[in-house]
Amino acid sequence: xxxxxxxxxxxxxxxxxxxxxxxxxxxxxxxxxxxxxxxxxxxxxxxxxxxxxxxxxxxxxxxxxxxxxxxxxxxxxxxxxxxxxxxxxxxxxxxxxxxxxxxxxxxxxxxxxxxxxxxxxxxxxxxxxxxxxxxxxxxxxxxxxxxxxxxxxxxxxxxxxxxxxxxxxxxxxxxxxxxxxxxxxxxxxxxxxxxxxxxx
Numbered sequence: 001x002x003x004x005x006x007x008x009x010x011x012x013x014x015x016x017x018x019x020x021x022x023x024x025x026x027x028x029x030x031x032x033x034x035x036x037x038x039x040x041x042x043x044x045x046x047x048x049x050x051x052x053x054x055x056x057x058x059x060x061x062x063x064x065x066x067x068x069x070x071x072x073x074x075x076x077x078x079x080x081x082x083x084x085x086x087x088x089x090x091x092x093x094x095x096x097x098x099x100x101x102x103x104x105x106x107x108x109x110x111x112x113x114x115x116x117x118x119x120x121x122x123x124x125x126x127x128x129x130x131x132x133x134x135x136x137x138x139x140x141x142x143x144x145x146x147x148x149x150x151x152x153x154x155x156x157x158x159x160x161x162x163x164x165x166x167x168x169x170x171x172x173x174x175x176x177x178x179x180x181x182x183x184x185x186x187x188x189x190x191x192x193x194x195x196x197x198x199x200x
Contacts, residue, residue, distance in 0.1 A: 017187045024180030031173035043161040046103050047147040054088035054144040059136040082129050086113040100156050
């Protein structure tokens with residue numbers, strides 16, 4: 001009687017472990033799919049792949065410009081902000097080009113090097129942009145990214161999804177997938193050993 005209870009409890013534990021392992025594998029596959037349709041296209045679409053050194057030539061704050069808070073927004077949603085334009089000397093080619101914060105900055109407003117986030121306080125936005133401009137004037141030389149193919153003459157300060165960021169995004173689903181497979185394998189080994197012991 002006690003043996004039957006132990007066997008039943010063992011089977012229940014194995015079933016739960018199998019469900020856990022399969023659930024982890026399924027979740028990891030869903031995470032892989034989500035990363036594949038969101039982050040990977042942005043990474044592969046970016047042409048600013050080569051790192052070089054940029055030297056600031058001038059950093060000017062021009063009059064306020066209008067920029068939509070969201071893509072496809074109407075005119076009434078436009079919010080004015082000071083336009084920071086940073087021109088740098090590209091060490092790789094010696095050209096004078098405009099610097100943008102990220103790939104997204106160029107798409108949102110090609111006139112400005114920096115596009116602030118949503119903020120109702122215009123004074124805070126102005127102070128933020130002035131601080132960024134002073135930092136560029138203070139730190140004249142810094143790493144940046146350019147397009148080695150020449151399709152984009154501008155450069156960016158940082159990539160939205162660098163290779164390290166992409167690897168880090170794939171790290172967690174990989175660990176979950178490995179853990180799930182390991183649980184399934186251990187359960188199958190345990191079942192095989194139990195059957196072998198019973199047969200002997």
